[in-house]
Amino acid sequence: MEQIKAVQSTLAKPQKQRSGWSKGYLWGFLFVLPALATFTLFLWLPIFKGVLNSFYYVDFVKGDSFVGFDNYKAIFSDPDVLTSVKNTLYYMGLALAIGFWVPILFALCISEMRRFQGFARVAAYLPYVVPFVVLYGVWRWLYDPVGPINALLKAIGIGQINFMVDRSWSMISIVIMETWQSFGSAMLIYLAAILSVPRDWYEAAEIDGAGIWQRIRHITLPAIRNQIVLLLMLQLISTSQGFQTHYAMLDGGPNNATLTYALLIVKYAFVRQDYGVASALGVLMFLALSILAVIQYRVNNKGGVQG
Structure with a gap:
C-alpha cells in the first residue's frame, strides 16, 4: 500500500x-x-481589408463591385507608378549618401570631445524635437529665392539655386532638411555604442602611438558595426515610406519630381477617389516592406542590436 x-x-x-x-x-x-x-x-x-479592397472597385454609394486583378493591371499601365518607384529609390539612395553618415560623424566627433560634450549632445538632438509645422515653414524660408541660403550663395559667387522649383534640386533639398531634423536620434544611438567600448582599448592604442583616425578606423567603427547595419536597415524601411515631407513641402512637385510611392497611394485614394487601386498599391508596398522586415529580423538574430 x-x-x-x-x-x-x-x-x-x-x-x-x-x-x-x-x-x-x-x-x-x-x-x-x-x-x-x-x-x-x-x-x-x-x-486584411486593404488586401480585400484591392480586388474590388470601391464605391461608398452604390456598393463595391468585384473586378479581380483589374486594379493591379491599372497599376502597371499607369506611368506615374513607375515615376514614383524611381523617385522613391532615388530618395532612398540620397538619404543613404547624404544623411546616413551624418549621425555617425557627429557621434565620433562628440565622443572625442574633452569639454562641452553634454552641450553638444543636447544641441545635436534639439532639431529632432522641432514641430513639423515649424520645421516646414522655416525651411521654406531658408530655401526661398531671396532667403538666407541663396543670399549666402550669391555672396560667395555661386549664384541663386531654385531649391523648390528646380527638378534636380527638389529631392536633394528634402533630404537635406530631413537629415538636419532627424540625425540627432540616430546620433545618440551611435554615441551610446561608442561610449560602451572599453576605454582600455583606446588607452592601449594611444600607448602604441595610434592617432585619432587610427583609433576610429581600427577600434570605434568595428565596435559599432552591428549598430550601423541595424540602423541602415531601419533607414531603408523608413525612407521607402517617404510621404509626409514630400506632401507638405512640394506635394510631389515640381512636375512629379518628388512624387514618392507612398504619396501616390494617398493621391489615388483621396484625390482620384480610386480606393481599389490605392489598396492594390498598398498591398505591393506591404510585400516589399515585409521582405525588408525579414532581412532586418535576420540581422537582429545575428547580433545586429548588440555592441
Missing part, C-alpha cells in the same frame, strides 16, 4: 506543476490580450 501511495503522489506532482504552469500562462495571456486586441483592430484588420 505504501508503494502504491508513493507512485500516486509521484504521478500527482507533474499534474500540479502543469496546473500552475497553465495558470501562469493564462495570466500572461490576459496581460497581452489588450495589446493583441489593439494590433488586431488597428493593424491586421486594416491590412
Whole structure:
C-alpha cells in the first residue's frame, strides 16, 4: 500500500506543476490580450481589408463591385507608378549618401570631445524635437529665392539655386532638411555604442602611438558595426515610406519630381477617389516592406542590436 501511495503522489506532482504552469500562462495571456486586441483592430484588420479592397472597385454609394486583378493591371499601365518607384529609390539612395553618415560623424566627433560634450549632445538632438509645422515653414524660408541660403550663395559667387522649383534640386533639398531634423536620434544611438567600448582599448592604442583616425578606423567603427547595419536597415524601411515631407513641402512637385510611392497611394485614394487601386498599391508596398522586415529580423538574430 505504501508503494502504491508513493507512485500516486509521484504521478500527482507533474499534474500540479502543469496546473500552475497553465495558470501562469493564462495570466500572461490576459496581460497581452489588450495589446493583441489593439494590433488586431488597428493593424491586421486594416491590412486584411486593404488586401480585400484591392480586388474590388470601391464605391461608398452604390456598393463595391468585384473586378479581380483589374486594379493591379491599372497599376502597371499607369506611368506615374513607375515615376514614383524611381523617385522613391532615388530618395532612398540620397538619404543613404547624404544623411546616413551624418549621425555617425557627429557621434565620433562628440565622443572625442574633452569639454562641452553634454552641450553638444543636447544641441545635436534639439532639431529632432522641432514641430513639423515649424520645421516646414522655416525651411521654406531658408530655401526661398531671396532667403538666407541663396543670399549666402550669391555672396560667395555661386549664384541663386531654385531649391523648390528646380527638378534636380527638389529631392536633394528634402533630404537635406530631413537629415538636419532627424540625425540627432540616430546620433545618440551611435554615441551610446561608442561610449560602451572599453576605454582600455583606446588607452592601449594611444600607448602604441595610434592617432585619432587610427583609433576610429581600427577600434570605434568595428565596435559599432552591428549598430550601423541595424540602423541602415531601419533607414531603408523608413525612407521607402517617404510621404509626409514630400506632401507638405512640394506635394510631389515640381512636375512629379518628388512624387514618392507612398504619396501616390494617398493621391489615388483621396484625390482620384480610386480606393481599389490605392489598396492594390498598398498591398505591393506591404510585400516589399515585409521582405525588408525579414532581412532586418535576420540581422537582429545575428547580433545586429548588440555592441
